[in-house]
Amino acid sequence: MRISGLNNQRVRQHNRRTIMTLVWRLKRLSKSQLAQHTGLSIPAVSKIIDELVTDGKLSHSSENLSNRGMNSGHYQIPDDGPLILCMNVSPTSIESQLIDARMLPVGDFSWTDVNAQTPEALLKAIENLWQQQRKRWPGQRINLALGIHGQVDTATGVSQTMPQAPWKKPVQIKYLLEEKLGITVRVDNDCVMLALAEKWQNPQNRDDFCVINVDYGIGSSFVINGQVYRGTLNGSGQIGHTIFDRDGVACACGRYGCLETVASLSALKKQARVWLKSQPGSLSLDPDALTSLQLLDAWRHGDANIQRWAEQAANAIGLTLYNLLNILNINQIWFYGRSCAFGEPWLQTINRQIGFTPFDQGDAGRTRQTEIAFGGLTRQQQIIGIGYLFVEDALEAG
Template structure:
């Protein structure tokens, strides 16, 4: 077995990346602040900063961040870089936020409904939003970062499956948009978008954490040792397609009894419609007009049948997460998606199924106990998260 050592060049590259990552996270930092974060000496920090400024990767301002003592201004990502239009894309809705080179929002957050019966119609809707921004920023390069529901190949930028779409074929989103718009395009799964948002904008996160998105389907994404784990074939995070009931109903993936078939919002809505049609006088809910919004309201109103469905779904999620925790020992989990509107009772039902993992004992209970909660990032922050694909690419080359 060959094990690579760390030579001076490798250590230097690591330190450069650390300084760049800190600057993207905190926007503006002085030499002393960078030294405190990295543990490097001021002379070592100064030498690396001079290199990065000379390469145009950082800029220096004489403005001091503190009025105490003598310091040499601060460092930041150059503001004159390309803008990034971040989008969360489905066939029925596109949410977007423009951000600058420092990953700071520019202008208003946008939520528009779209009608995309074909891949071409969806690409046209994306292009139209981009062209609207280009009119507002003439002469400025505006790159695209897209979070897409379903299975995505982040290397090729191909949307392989999009469960909410009426089509089944893959879409070469990255290639087609780059050819048409002549800008850089990054594409990844919408759960990766949420994970990037948490990784870069929530300082309380540990080195290992998990995002669970319970909405139309159920997706997840893991950060291990501070890095998003995708797996060799980019298939990591398919928690919704773990088998929960081997005798269950068919899933869109072709197998039977996946977690999505019993615990996603689409499965709850389907279950409600079937039951309501067979028991027309047993509930005030209408099978023809039942919506996810109505199911959430019925849960809070205490509708007996709805409570039973939602609790069964929460129990299924909890049992699946129990197995996940025992395998990976990731003990910080954040929930996103419309299912979060079920509230604390839904979350507690999930937590009760998990209990304490075999690793939550002794001092671990007090300091590293499994932490499960709702994600606190705003929707604007969540959409901005997909823009950090450009940051992570840049760090590889720092």
Template structure:
């Protein structure tokens, strides 16, 4: 099928989306700045702003942004007496943060551990946090934006698979929470949360980029032409399930030798435990059966040569998988997140070395189109806020 042509109505909708995007990005913006950044005339911008005001998508403030000359006020996303409760949800813990409709934080980031032997227990933990915010912000309607670990169908709101969870069946999170709480619920994968955070809060990134989360598992999300790429089955970004050793260990996905079985924190801790438990007792003061990620990272930085070698092997495996992705997709901006980033620059440089032989990349790191691989710089608060931008994208899609 052919895409429909750009008639006047479609052009106007496009311009409305552009203005609304800029208002989300700037939080509060003047008519003159919108005209400057879009190349539209001030009367044209004014007409579009009037439409957005009539649709109650934005608010007009008498407060100006300049102290010089006559001010026409400023514009921001409409408050509409609504807040958004952003949550990053795993079977073992939930991070939560309340933001307003502009995606501006209204509190400090909260973290709480959870014990969820079954899906209902996890839903109850989400509900408790929601009801606590209802008390904290009386009189406000609170919508939910959930980042869920594992494979998620963002349309139906079903958590299809959740790593680390003791259950294997799909969970209809959106339907169940909307029925119980009588509020709107949007959800997506936790790596999409990071991609949205980078897209909306980092003005430095390009139109195409990738975020990779290396933690207890390994996930990724791609932004192509400023849009999250999810794939028709919502399984895009499963870099952790690329096979690096067909004869390797069994993976939770049912296959063998996936990258996660070699290079994730879970895999590294398993390897370290297995080795040290087979050795004569030492004086480390560590119970290897309960080795934590923090202890593993600490031993790495203290110079444990075995652990350093295993971490480097893990980084090399990530780099090789990433090399293949770079050749296929030609995305040249990569951001790393997750607790494995605490291994530091040596870990990162091992990854970068494996991607350096890309035949389609410039050898000059200062070239605009050269591949840039580094640690993401957004704070944890900004990362969790990222899932709130599901509501921004939904608003833009409706214009």
């Protein structure tokens, strides 16, 4: 095994990347602020940012960020780079937000209903939204960042499985769109989109955290030591396919009793439909046309059955997370997805099941209880998260 040390060149690269990371995250920083955040001296910071400005990585503004003392303006990402159209893509809907080179929103967040029965129809819907933006911004390069439901091969940009789709074959989303539109396309899983959104836009995050999306299915993404962990086969985060009940019902993955089959929003709808068919006229709901919104509305109005099923789902999630925390010792978890509309009672049930993990006790008896909460980012911020694939690529490239 070979372990490399850090020569002067690597130290310089590390410091450049640290400064760029800070500017991407905080948007505008003065020399003194950069020195304060990095622990480097003002002369060292000055040398690095002068190089970055010369390389076109940073731009300087004479606007002062403070009225105290001498101030030489601030530094930020140049605004002359390509725009990025961020999308959260499923066969039934596409959420999109255009952002500029600094990862700041341009225009309004939008939701588009689609009914894609084929991969070609879904690609066409993506292209149509991109073409609409190109008409608004003629002559401007607009790249694509796509968060895709299901498993994605990030190296090739292939959607390997999309659970809600009528088709079962892989789709070469990145290649086909790049060939058709002549732009750069980045593709990853929709839970990675949420993890990137949290990592780059929530200053309260720790270096290790997890996001869990409880919606149609149950997905998750882990950030470990500040980096999204995907696994060599891009299979990390399949918490929804953890076996919860060995004698349970069949899951779409081919196994039985996965967490998704008892705790996802689609599982609760299935449970409600079965009960409604056995109780004609109950709740004045059509079991064959039951929607997630109707299910949540019935819960809010105190339907005892739905409240009980939601609590059982939360118990299952909590027990699964207890095992996860004992393996990974991640002490910060953010929940997203439509199931979050079940509110604090649902979250408290999850917390009760987790309790204290054996690792919650810190040094000298100091307790660091696992932090479990609803994610606080807006839907617009969540969609912007997938755009940070371009930032991480740029940082990796130096």
